[in-house]
Amino acid sequence: MGHRHFLGIALAVALVISGPVPAQASAPVTPPGAPQAAGTQFLSATTVDLAWMPAAAGTNPIAAYEVYARRLGWIYPDELVATTTRSWVFVPIEGLRPTTNYDLFVRARDTSGLRGPASAPVNITTLPSEIVPGPPVATDVTATTATISWQPPAVAVERIAGYDLIVPPATPTQPIQIRARTDPSTTSVQLTGLRPGTSYVFLVVVRYTGGTPRSAPSARGAFTTVPSVPPSPPSDLTVTALTPTSATVSWTASTPGDFPISRYYPYVNGVGLGIPNPTPDVRTVTFAVSPGGTYEVYVRAVDQAGITSAPSETVTFTAPSHDRTSPGRW
Numbered sequence: 001m002g003h004r005h006f007l008g009i010a011l012a013v014a015l016v017i018s019g020p021v022p023a024q025a026s027a028p029v030t031p032p033g034a035p036q037a038a039g040t041q042f043l044s045a046t047t048v049d050l051a052w053m054p055a056a057a058g059t060n061p062i063a064a065y066e067v068y069a070r071r072l073g074w075i076y077p078d079e080l081v082a083t084t085t086r087s088w089v090f091v092p093i094e095g096l097r098p099t100t101n102y103d104l105f106v107r108a109r110d111t112s113g114l115r116g117p118a119s120a121p122v123n124i125t126t127l128p129s130e131i132v133p134g135p136p137v138a139t140d141v142t143a144t145t146a147t148i149s150w151q152p153p154a155v156a157v158e159r160i161a162g163y164d165l166i167v168p169p170a171t172p173t174q175p176i177q178i179r180a181r182t183d184p185s186t187t188s189v190q191l192t193g194l195r196p197g198t199s200y201v202f203l204v205v206v207r208y209t210g211g212t213p214r215s216a217p218s219a220r221g222a223f224t225t226v227p228s229v230p231p232s233p234p235s236d237l238t239v240t241a242l243t244p245t246s247a248t249v250s251w252t253a254s255t256p257g258d259f260p261i262s263r264y265y266p267y268v269n270g271v272g273l274g275i276p277n278p279t280p281d282v283r284t285v286t287f288a289v290s291p292g293g294t295y296e297v298y299v300r301a302v303d304q305a306g307i308t309s310a311p312s313e314t315v316t317f318t319a320p321s322h323d324r325t326s327p328g329r330w
Helices: 002-018
Strands: 036-041 048-053 062-071 079-084 091-093 101-110 122-125 137-139 146-149 160-167 177-182 188-191 199-208 221-224 235-242 246-252 261-268 284-288 294-303 315-318
Touching: 036 101, 036 122, 048 101, 062 091, 079 091, 137 221, 177 188, 235 294, 235 315, 246 294, 261 284
Parallel strands: none
Antiparallel strands: 036 048, 048 091, 062 079, 062 101, 101 122, 137 146, 146 188, 160 177, 160 199, 199 221, 235 246, 246 284, 261 294, 294 315
C-alpha cells in the first residue's frame, strides 16, 4: 500500500508541475497587398476609365476590388464608386461631377471582408460638361446592323472638326478601335457587319479645331444585337474512304437559319481542321491519320453572320494498321 501511495503522490506532483499544455498561437491574418494603378483613359465630364495591376493576396484569396473617389477640398468621406472582381482592365468609373478634381484609389478586399491598403492615388479633373458630346444611343438594331446617334456638345459647330465612334479597349495594352469617323455636322452613323446576339460598347470622341486636344469623350453607350436562328447541324456524317494514313469524311448540308451558309468546320479529336478556300458546297474533307489510331470527327456549319451551328453527330473510327480501304458508314 505504501508503495502505491507513493506512486500516486509522485504522479499528482508531476501533473501539477507540468500543468496544461499551452495552445499554439494562431498565425496572424495577413490582408491583401496594395494594387498598383496603371492609368486612365477617356476622361469625360462624368466618367473615366481606370485600370490597375492586381494586388498580392494575403492569407485569404482576393474577392473584389473597390474604387474610391476623394473630392479634393471637401471634408466628406471618400466615396465608393465601383466594385469589381477584375483587374488589369479598364473599369468605367461613373457618377463623377463635371469640372471637379478627384483622387481615385483602389483597395483589394479578401473573402473574409478584410481590406488591404490603398493604391497610390490617381489624380483627375473631369471636363466641363458643355464640351462633351452625349453618349451614343443605338436605334434600329437588327442582328447585324445598328444606327448609332449622339448629341453634339454645346459649343459652336465651327469649333468641331468631327467625331470618332470608338470601341474602348479593355486593357491598357489593347489599341483603340475607331469604328466610324464623321464630319462636324454628322452625329449619326449606321454600323454593319455586327454579330447577332452580341453586346457592344461605344463612346463618341469629339475632335476640336484650333489645336484643342482631340479627347473630349462621351460616357459609354451599350446595346445588344438581335439574336438570330443558327444553321441546323450537318447530318449523315460518313467515313467514305479510310487507309492507314488518310481518312475522308462527308456529310449532308445544313439547313440555313436567318443567314446563308458560309462554310463548314470539321473537327478531329476536338481540333478544328484548316481547309483552304472552303465554300458551302464543299461537304467532304480528307485528312491524315496514323495507322491504328482512333479518331472522333464532327462538323459544324457557319453562316454569313458568323453564327455557328450545333455540332453534328460524332463518328468514331480506327485507322487500319495495314494498307486497305474501308469505305462505308462508321
